[in-house]
Amino acid sequence: xxxxxxxxxxxxxxxxxxxxxxxxxxxxxxxxxxxxxxxxxxxxxxxxxxxxxxxxxxxxxxxxxxxxxxxxxxxxxxxxxxxxxxxxxxxxxxxxxxxxxxxxxxxxxxxxxxxxxxxxxxxxxxxxxxxxxxxxxxxxxxxxxxxxxxxxxxxxxxxxxxxxxxxxxxxxxxxxxxxxxxxxxxxxxxxxxxxxxxxxxxxxxxxxxxxxxxxxxxxxxxxxxxxxxxxxxxxxxxxxxxxxxxxxxxxxxxxxxxxxxxxxxxxxxxxxxxxxxxxxxxxxxxxxxxxxxxxxxxxxxxxxxxxxxxxxxxxxxxxxxxxxxxxxxxxxxxxxxxxxxxxxxxxxxxxxxx
Numbered sequence: 283x284x285x286x287x288x289x290x291x292x293x294x295x296x297x298x299x300x301x302x303x304x305x306x307x308x309x310x311x312x313x314x315x316x317x318x319x320x321x322x323x324x325x326x327x328x329x330x331x332x333x334x335x336x337x338x339x340x341x342x343x344x345x346x347x348x349x350x351x352x353x354x355x356x357x358x359x360x361x362x363x364x365x366x367x368x369x370x371x372x373x374x375x376x377x378x379x380x381x382x383x384x385x386x387x388x389x390x391x392x393x394x395x396x397x398x399x400x401x402x403x404x405x406x407x408x409x410x411x412x413x414x415x416x417x418x419x420x421x422x423x424x425x426x427x428x429x430x431x432x433x434x435x436x437x438x439x440x441x442x443x444x445x446x447x448x449x450x451x452x453x454x455x456x457x458x459x460x461x462x463x464x465x466x467x468x469x470x471x472x473x474x475x476x477x478x479x480x481x482x483x484x485x486x487x488x489x490x491x492x493x494x495x496x497x498x499x500x501x502x503x504x505x506x507x508x509x510x511x512x513x514x515x516x517x518x519x520x521x522x523x524x525x526x527x528x529x530x531x532x533x534x535x536x537x538x539x540x541x542x543x544x545x546x547x548x549x550x551x552x553x554x555x556x557x558x559x560x561x562x563x564x565x566x567x568x569x570x571x572x573x574x575x576x577x578x579x580x581x582x583x584x585x586x587x588x589x590x591x592x593x594x595x596x597x598x599x600x601x602x603x604x605x606x607x608x609x610x611x612x613x614x615x616x617x618x619x620x621x622x623x624x625x626x627x628x629x630x631x632x633x634x635x636x
Contacts, residue, residue, distance in 0.1 A: 283352065283601065284292075288438070289342070290577065302376045303489065321464050328523075329588075336397075339432040339611060339614065342615075343374065343614060343618050344371065345358060346617050346618050346619070346622075347367065347370040347371045347374050347582075347622070348367035348368070348370070348371060348372060348395050348619060349367065349624055350367075350571070350619070350622045351363060351366035351370055351377040351567065351622055351625050352366065352367070354567040354568075354571045354574075354622065354626055355460065355567035355626060355627075356564055358566055358567055358570075360566065360567055360626075360627045361627060363625060363627065365425050365428070365429045366385060366430040366535065366625050366626070368421075368425055369422060369425060369625050370618070370621045370622050371621075371626050372419075372421045372422050372425070372616045373418070373422070373621035373624055373625065374416040374617055374620075374621040375414055375415065375417075375418035375618060376415045376419055376422075376449070376479075376621075377412075377501075377504075377617050377621060378411070378415075378614075378617055379411040379412055379414050379415025379416075379418065379453065380415060380472065380475065380476070380501070380505045380509075381504070381505040381506075381508040381512075381617070382407055382408065382411035382507035382509050382512065383408045383411050383412050383415075383456060383460065383468060383472060383507065383509070384502070384505040384509050384510075385392060385505070385508065385509020385510040385511070385512055386406055386407070386408045386460075386465075386474060386505055386509065386513055387408075387465070387466060387472075388506050388509070388510045388513075389425070389443065389509075389510050389514055389517065389535075389565070392460055392510070392514065392531060392534045392535055393517060393531060395400055395534070396527050396530045396531050396534070397527070397530070398522070398524070398527050399521065399527040399530075399531070400523070400524050400525060400527065401417065401525065402520055402521075402522050403517075403520075404513065404516040404517050404520055406460065406465075408456075408457070408460035408468070409457045409460045409461050410469070412453045412454070412456045412457035412460060413452040413453070413454070413457045415428040415449075415475075416449075416450045416451075416453035416454045416457070419446050419447075419449040419450035419453065420446075420450050422446050423437055423438070423443055423446050423447060423450070426440075426442060426446070427443075428438065429439065437528045441482075441485065442482055442485070445478045445479075445481055445482040446478075446482065446618040448475075449478045449479060449482075450473050452471040452472070452474040452475040452478065453471070453472075453475055454624055455468075455471040456471040456472050456475070459471065475494065476498055476505075477494075477498060478504055479497070479501060480494040480497035480498045481492075481494050483497050483624055486496065486557075486628060487554070488556075492555065492556065493553065493556065496549045496553045496556075497549075497553070499549045500545070500546060500549040500550060500553065500581065503542045503546045503549070503632065504543040504546060504616075504617075504620070505540075506542055507539060507543070507613070508610075508613045508614075508616075508617065510535060510538070511539070511606065512530060512610055513608065514531055514535045514585035514606075515606060515607060515610060517531060517604075518531060518532060518603055525597075525598060525599055528599050528603070529597070529599040529602075530595065532589075532593060532599055532602060532603070532606065533593060535588060536586075536593065539586070540593075543583075546579075548564050549617055554572060557628070557629070558629050559629060560570065562629050566626075566627075566629035567626035567627060567629075568623065568626050568628070568629040569629060571619060571622050571623050571626055572623065574619055575616060575619045575620065575623065578612055578615055578616050578619060582612050582613060583607050585605050585606075585609040585612065586609055588605050589601075589602045589606050590602075591603035592605060606625065
């Protein structure tokens with residue numbers, strides 16, 4: 283979601299997720315398990331609706347990850363990639379872990395300057411996220427050893443196995459940093475993880491250093507956008523008794539998001555032009571998957587613009603918050619589709635075959 287500077291906020295009125303702020307200390311935590319009490323507050327939500335929606339979304343993502351590579355490659359004549367479905371699942375977990383941790387490092391920088399903000403903070407998930415990412419990288423090593431018929435130690439000696447080992451160790455170190463008194467130190471191992479992933483994603487003989495550099499920028503921007511938005515949404519829910527502060531936080535994120543969007547668009551276009559021959563856009567698994575990703579990104583863009591307009595028009599951030607949540611949900615599917623892109627075959631061999 284992206285935006286220009288929002289207009290000066292005024293006291294919101296009317297019903298919604300963010301009811302009108304009442305006089306009193308802003309650092310009081312809202313009541314757990316529902317919206318704040320008051321005549322303008324909405325009725326209590328069903329407690330099982332949220333977990334049910336999360337489970338449904340997780341099930342859909344798992345299904346797309348497992349079946350996506352096979353569906354994309356159907357009828358293309360491309361070689362079958364052994365273990366493509368499980369590999370996609372593991373790579374999606376790795377990308378999500380990277381986004382969660384980087385988002386937690388970015389978002390506090392947006393929160394700190396917000397005036398009148400509550401002094402409550404969301405619970406950190408960086409340690410769990412990085413450990414899950416490390417487990418996903420380790421799982422890829424085991425899967426690589428199984429499909430290649432090599433032992434674990436022999437797999438470490440391969441290019442891909444060595445880079446995956448570097449990713450796993452980097453994420454473990456990032457988790458240790460997150461658990462320490464100086465969580466910002468995790469930036470160094472996370473940078474190492476992004477660099478290793480960029481090298482792993484570009485084993486091709488044609489200018490791999492250019493592809494790796496583009497992937498570093500693309501993966502960093504995507505992680506900051508996705509993870510930063512999730513952290514901001516969690517914080518806005520915690521601040522639902524302070525709508526002015528919540529709206530200001532969403533505005534600060536929106537101004538940063540437009541630059542992340544520009545970086546994603548530029549690096550994504552450059553990567554596509556160098557990697558995907560135009561004559562195989564519709565006849566390769568890579569091309570088909572990329573078209574799905576572009577469609578999802580178009581939906582994300584529409585939701586982001588809609589949230590921006592509502593944020594500028596309404597003093598109550600409830601509608602913008604709801605649109606941003608939908609944007610976050612579509613971004614989750616983008617992560618899964620991006621994982622499929624790293625698993626399907628390089629499309630160059632189709633255009634070069636006789």
